[in-house]
Amino acid sequence: MLELPQIYAENIHRWLPELLYYSLMTLKIGFFSFIVAVVFGILVALCRVSKNRLVRTLAIWFIEIGRGLPIVVILYIIYFVPPQLFPGLNWTWFSDFTGAVLGLGIHGGAILAEVFRSGIEALHKGQREAAMSLGMTPAKSMVYIILPQATRIVLPPVGNYAIGLLKDTSLCTLIGVNEIMNGAKSIAFSDYQPMAVFILVAGIYFAMSYPLSLLVRALERRLSTAQ
């Protein structure tokens, strides 16, 4: 433990640029899978509250399967199964990055769908009735009345999800994505310095997630004063 400062002094100029380079991939996966998760989440939540029973049932099963499976299992299935199922197709576009974004996005979509649904249903039915009585169609009342209010309600859990997602990107190392954990592993074991490297990685993860956490808190404050 005492040698740590010495080890960092000797190696940090090599390790840090490399790890920061890999952390860009972590951020990229985090960002894109968050977008995919939010889009899936909203669509599935709307299906979940649909009047159509078939649509509603499909949404429920998407949610149950998506959140009932470990992320790693989803990643493996998304990444390895389609090319084996349809070997005749061209799979060169389907990189480990695409698989990671889709896998995390689908899992996140299932989680966020329930968050969004509870946000929509938390609103008193009087809100919807007031909108309808003014001549709004269900779609307009959703867009102008329900979703803006639901957004405020769901912001804290969505923020928590985003922070969790940033950390879950580390699982993508298992399908070979060159994100920060993957980079760290190869450095740690080629230089025989696992302790120093993984502590450094912990610091980098924290440096990424803490600002996100501050951002979520600031957004929450802004929305609550706007009301």
Next chain:
Amino acid sequence: MSKAGDGAAAGQPLLRIEDLQKKFGDLEVLCGVSLNVARGEKVSIIGPSGSGKTTLLRCINYLEKPSAGHIYIDGTLIGEKKSGDRFIHLTDRELARERQEIGFVFQRFNLFPHLTALGNVTVAPMRVLNLSREAAEARGRDMLQKVGLSHKADEYPERLSGGQQQRVAIARVLAMQPKLMLFDEATSALDPELIGEVLRVMRQLAEEGATMVIVTHEIQFASEVSDRVIFMDQGRIVEQGLSREVLFKPKEARTREFLKHIQDR
């Protein structure tokens, strides 16, 4: 009757309700209610809770779908259309168009908490009538002035008293320039000292010639404002007539009993 309607014809009631029935499961809430309301007429509906008066009001703009019977406004069928001999339900879009002409004031105001008072009043003119922001805000400010709340235009609902919230809700309805206004116990959720300001606004609307159907427990107000009073009990109209007659010289024993009960409160 054709969908286009020949309702503008003079002498035809603005609102016509034919044998309206509503069941929730086995519970019969409305057991065949028929009612005409003329243009410019004010009709108050009174009755014990559970008598079906709120359900009747909610059926008029199809917040509740009637189990049977038909509703016409200006000769146009509400919530359904006739195809040959059959009545079929309107799509959400068609229904929304019809609701534009029917204003509904809720017992619990139901203001949109994420919008200011002005935002509440302008959102439907902008998003439903497609007015420009300038036009909608000009109209919205007029309506807020009418209910005496110009100075609160930029406040959010949670900063307003109950009476002020209900007046904003009335302004929100007025901004759509409805043909018919429905009031569902508009003062029941208010503290006693705030009831007066809402009744004043409603009285002013009545004097300006609005057509109003008012579900209320305010007997005094009903007697002053309405042309006609309807007493409902157990899903039926028990008695109706000129307001002074029904309220002060009721013919039916059940009406007398109810009025006595209300006065003893």
